Amino acid sequence: MSRPRVALFVTCLVDAMRPRIGFAALATLEAAGCEVVVPEAQTCCGQPALNSGDRATAEDLARRTIAMLEPFEAVVIPSGSCAGTIRSHYPEILEHDPEWLARAQAVSAKTYEIMAYLDEVRGWRPDDVTLPATKAAYHDSCSGLRELGIKAQPRRLLKAVEGLDLVPLKGEETCCGFGGTFCVKYPAISNAIVEEKAAAIEESGADLLLAGDLGCLMNMAGKLHRRGTPVRAFHTIELLAGMGDGAAIGEPA
Amino acid sequence: MSGFTDRADAALADRILKIAVERTAGTAEAKRAIAVDAFPDFDRARDRAAAIKDHVIAHLGYYLEQFEANAVAAGARVHWARTADEACRIVIDLCKAAGARSVARSKSMLGEEIGLPHALAEAGITRVETDLAEHIIQLADERPSHIIWPAMHKTREQVSALFKARHRTPHEEETIAAMAESARRELRTQMLGADVGISGANFLIADTGAICTVTNEGNAELSLVPPRMQIVTAGIEKIVPSMAHATHMLRMLARSATGAALTQYTTFYTGPRRPGDRDGPEEMHIVLVDNGRTTMREEGLAEMLRCIRCGACMNHCVVFRQIGGHAYGGTYPGPMGAVLTPVLDGLAKSRDLPNACTLNGKCQEVCPVRIPLPTLLRGWREKSWREGLEPKTMRAGLGVWAWFARRPALYRMASGMALRSMRVLGRGWISKLPLADGWTAHRDMPAPEAQSFMAQYKKGRRR
Ligand code: SF4
Numbered sequence: 001m002s003r004p005r006v007a008l009f010v011t012c013l014v015d016a017m018r019p020r021i022g023f024a025a026l027a028t029l030e031a032a033g034c035e036v037v038v039p040e041a042q043t044c045c046g047q048p049a050l051n052s053g054d055r056a057t058a059e060d061l062a063r064r065t066i067a068m069l070e071p072f073e074a075v076v077i078p079s080g081s082c083a084g085t086i087r088s089h090y091p092e093i094l095e096h097d098p099e100w101l102a103r104a105q106a107v108s109a110k111t112y113e114i115m116a117y118l119d120e121v122r123g124w125r126p127d128d129v130t131l132p133a134t135k136a137a138y139h140d141s142c143s144g145l146r147e148l149g150i151k152a153q154p155r156r157l158l159k160a161v162e163g164l165d166l167v168p169l170k171g172e173e174t175c176c177g178f179g180g181t182f183c184v185k186y187p188a189i190s191n192a193i194v195e196e197k198a199a200a201i202e203e204s205g206a207d208l209l210l211a212g213d214l215g216c217l218m219n220m221a222g223k224l225h226r227r228g229t230p231v232r233a234f235h236t237i238e239l240l241a242g243m244g245d246g247a248a249i250g251e252p253a
Numbered sequence: 254m255s256g257f258t259d260r261a262d263a264a265l266a267d268r269i270l271k272i273a274v275e276r277t278a279g280t281a282e283a284k285r286a287i288a289v290d291a292f293p294d295f296d297r298a299r300d301r302a303a304a305i306k307d308h309v310i311a312h313l314g315y316y317l318e319q320f321e322a323n324a325v326a327a328g329a330r331v332h333w334a335r336t337a338d339e340a341c342r343i344v345i346d347l348c349k350a351a352g353a354r355s356v357a358r359s360k361s362m363l364g365e366e367i368g369l370p371h372a373l374a375e376a377g378i379t380r381v382e383t384d385l386a387e388h389i390i391q392l393a394d395e396r397p398s399h400i401i402w403p404a405m406h407k408t409r410e411q412v413s414a415l416f417k418a419r420h421r422t423p424h425e426e427e428t429i430a431a432m433a434e435s436a437r438r439e440l441r442t443q444m445l446g447a448d449v450g451i452s453g454a455n456f457l458i459a460d461t462g463a464i465c466t467v468t469n470e471g472n473a474e475l476s477l478v479p480p481r482m483q484i485v486t487a488g489i490e491k492i493v494p495s496m497a498h499a500t501h502m503l504r505m506l507a508r509s510a511t512g513a514a515l516t517q518y519t520t521f522y523t524g525p526r527r528p529g530d531r532d533g534p535e536e537m538h539i540v541l542v543d544n545g546r547t548t549m550r551e552e553g554l555a556e557m558l559r560c561i562r563c564g565a566c567m568n569h570c571v572v573f574r575q576i577g578g579h580a581y582g583g584t585y586p587g588p589m590g591a592v593l594t595p596v597l598d599g600l601a602k603s604r605d606l607p608n609a610c611t612l613n614g615k616c617q618e619v620c621p622v623r624i625p626l627p628t629l630l631r632g633w634r635e636k637s638w639r640e641g642l643e644p645k646t647m648r649a650g651l652g653v654w655a656w657f658a659r660r661p662a663l664y665r666m667a668s669g670m671a672l673r674s675m676r677v678l679g680r681g682w683i684s685k686l687p688l689a690d691g692w693t694a695h696r697d698m699p700a701p702e703a704q705s706f707m708a709q710y711k712k713g714r715r716r
Contacts, residue, residue, distance in 0.1 A: 010706050010707075012658075012668075014706060015668070015705050015706040015707055016668050016671075016672055016701055016705055016710060017699065017701045018699070018701070018702065019702050019704070019705060019706035019709055020702065022706040022710070023706070023709075023714065023715070023716050026716065027715075027716045038707075038710055039659045040661065040707070040711075042661070043657070043658040043659075043664045044658045045374060046658070048651065048654065049633070049651060051612060051634070052634060052638065052643070052647070052651055053631070053633075053634030053635040053636070053637055053638030053639075053643065054635075054638050054651055054655065055635045055638070055639075057651070057655040057658075060653075060655075060659065061658055062404070065661065073330065092628075114357070142612075142613035142614055142615070143613075143614070145614075146613070146614035146615070146617070146618055147614065149699050164465075173615075174571060174615075175571045175611050175615065177611060178611065179610070179611025179612060179613065180611075180612075181647075182608075182609070182611045182612075183691070183692060184689065184691040184692055185608060185609075185647070185691070185693055186258070186608075186609050187261055187691035187692070187695060188258075188261065188265055188695075189261055189265065189572055189575055189609065190611075190694070190695070191694075191695035192265050192575040192576075193571045193572070193575055193611075194695070194696065195682060218698070218699060219696065220582070221699065221700075222600070222682075222692070222696030222697045222699065223695070223696040223699055224684055225696070225697045226684075226695065226696045226697050235705035241716075249317060249699050250681055250682045250697065250699035250700075251681060252680040252681040252700075253680075253702060253703075
């Protein structure tokens with residue numbers, strides 16, 4: 001198989017809060033036969049500006065990000081919401097500028113959420129990743145699910161992990177209440193939503209919580225911890241990279 | 254801060270409200286899922302529904318004229334109202350001309366939108382709500398909290414108590430049947446004595462001039478058949494070209510709203526009583542209301558005019574399910590209300606609504622006419638930003654972040670400093686984070702690793 005030159009966009013949240021997700025992505029992409037480059041100029045895809053209504057900043061960051069990603073064969077992101085921003089929203093916000101629209105479309109077409117890329121494009125499976133018998137609940141993060149159709153891919157990949165048993169989670173497609181800046185702008189509403197999510201996770205009997213977006217994971221794990229629930233949370237890619245025996249979100253490294 | 258946040262806080266503190274909303278919305282969600290699964294190719298049916306509405310909205314003038322001509326030919330009179338006030342004035346003038354002292358009204362969100370209950374009261378006209386839920390909120394002196402179940406915020410137990418206090422011959426037992434019977438006794442005589450019947454319309458059928466209404470109680474019929482005069486108020490976007498289009502929309506409406514294949518009562522009216530008819534009103538008036546709809550079409554909100562008021566978006570909305578409909582503060586709640594209220598009440602008054610949304614996209618996923626609600630909400634956020642309506646602290650914060658985000662080297666320096674100061678607060682979980690107390694008031698924050706990904710990567714770490 002060819003060895004595609006892939007740009008890894010780690011997302012601003014992963015960069016700052018949980019670098020190991022970035023390294024897990026790097027490791028799995030290499031294992032899947034890619035030559036991985038981490039472009040140094042990356043900061044943020046601009047989603048906070050886009051969702052706050054600051055269109056000018058969103059457009060500016062979109063142009064910078066597009067120019068940075070153009071040289072690569074594919075762009076892979078360990079986040080459904082950032083991948084969704086580049087894939088669905090960049091062409092939308094640059095629609096009025098024909099030259100940039102074309103460039104946005106070209107980058108959009110080769111940008112992937114990491115589960116979709118590993119599963120659909122590379123046909124990769126996590127060989128010999130094993131866990132002691134573990135029950136895991138999987139939360140379908142909204143942007144990945146609804147903007148990119150990420151649903152079966154992570155489940156197919158997780159099935160290959162020995163010892164892991166995916167248990168049903170009530171309301172697995174229901175938003176956890178994170179919503180980017182929503183959780184700090186409307187903390188009380190956000191809290192009511194995540195309380196329900198935490199209760200559903202507890203009810204599922206899972207030892208492990210998995211999802212594909214760090215924002216949602218921090219929200220749910222932070223709530224579970226505040227409630228005193230000993231469920232450990234990981235980004236799916238960490239588990240697939242065999243890093244499930246390391247420190248979970250919020251555990252001292 | 255704002256009225257919205259206060260109302261939302263009050264709603265969050267109200268455990269009974271939460272139970273009431275969850276009961277109805279939860280049931281509706283489950284039933285819709287079953288109905289949609291059983292519908293062959295629901296997605297294509299939705300495409301068709303959206304296309305029907307788009308076509309009509311693009312040729313609104315043509316279909317409205319056709320509708321008017323056919324309605325007039327059938328003996329109805331058609332009135333045009335640009336604003337809510339104009340619409341109310343037309344209705345009140347008609348009632349006065351008919352010498353009406355009481356009107357029987359069946360639930361109509363447009364009536365709520367234009368403030369008709371209030372206008373009738375001001376004109377000294379007694380209003381009998383024929384819809385059970387509307388009757389409940391009339392007794393409680395409240396506003397609807399949902400567009401399909403106006404009294405969904407009340408539990409059965411609360412309604413029972415209300416009836417016991419306010420009905421002349423209240424029910425004995427607390428069963429739904431007993432309560433409905435009590436309301437029926439209360440309302441029947443008043444309804445039959447009303448001089449004028451006022452209803453809304455679910456669809457206006459252009460090629461016949463007919464009005465279509467759907468209810469689950471058959472009360473629209475009761476409010477319209479006995480009185481001498483019938484007044485229908487309808488938004489101009491309610492038009493469909495023909496009966497075939499109306500039936501397609503009806504199938505989408507019922508399934509999306511309640512999961513039923515069809516609503517219990519679906520009624521078509523064409524003109525007033527004709528010679529030889531056994532019943533029906535002597536006069537029929539149709540008031541076609543714009544109230545911001547034309548401007549919506551011109552200002553990038555044309556897709557919102559597809560809305561058939563099914564309520565699916567609110568039934569599936571995580572925010573609505575937590576705070577209920579009243580917290581939204583407008584006539585229409587939930588995601589569709591968050592798009593419409595700024596049109597009706599002005600953005601300055603309602604800027605919270607498009608913001609108080611996680612943009613999770615569920616509303617768009619269930620909308621039978623595929624309205625891109627998150628995109629429309631984002632559009633309002635952009636307008637709000639352009640007009641400087643966002644709080645200053647938020648603008649400033651985002652401004653600083655944006656400045657750094659454009660300068661990767663400085664961005665790394667600044668985020669490195671921020672991360673170091675965060676780590677001072679603890680390893681593992683941080684339970685109190687200055688400047689992010691909205692977060693730590695309710696949940697803990699994981700402390701970041703020693704260095705950012707980029708910093709570690711540059712030092713050669715690869716796994
Ligand atoms: S926006 Fe869509 S889902 Fe919401 S009420 Fe209107 S038609 Fe129904």
